[in-house]
Amino acid sequence: GAGVSQSPSNKVTEKGKDVELRCDPISGHTALYWYRQSLGQGLEFLIYFQGNSAPDKSGLPSDRFSAERTGGSVSTLTIQRTQQEDSAVYLCASTFRGDRGLLFGQGTRLTVV
């Protein structure tokens, strides 16, 4: 594909519902990151996948958040029992191993009402 693709672009959900956000990285990129971008909070690191290594989950804010990456490609970020404070833009980025020049997707804007 032309770049990192995220879906959906926008998601409105009711408080308490679960949501899944999808990221299609650039083919061949072994590293994949999830970040959260909130007004006034900057970019918050959530989770990092590198090849077959155990993911770095140190940025996940609570156990309601989880992510997986299947077959070293597509990744899904799941938020269970959403809360209003989960409202943000969720960004995915990918790159080659060891390269910190990340290529970002367009983001998913999540609104919890």
Add this chain to the structure above:
Amino acid sequence: AQRVTQPEKLLSVFKGAPVELKCNYSYSGSPELFWYVQYSRQRLQLLLRHISRESIKGFTADLNKGETSFHLKKPFAQEEDSAMYYCAPSRTGRRALTFGSGTRLQVQP
């Protein structure tokens, strides 16, 4: 604690004026340093990395290890430079890239 600080949330300058976006870090060792930019309605993208010692769109950034700073500079700002700028040091021993809180640059005509 290791952290990165961008002290200005908003920086407003007139076209043609010099710009300096500040970034200070407190990481141990020699982190790799980056500046990312997000223009209105566009994706976040890499602007420059310090190891390349490059100038992109007229911007440069010098690593000052003594002051632990990596300020982004441009001698003459243009209106198209208006954007959100994030400093991103790569922490020693950590694989994940973390970002500062960002500075919004507004270049007025």
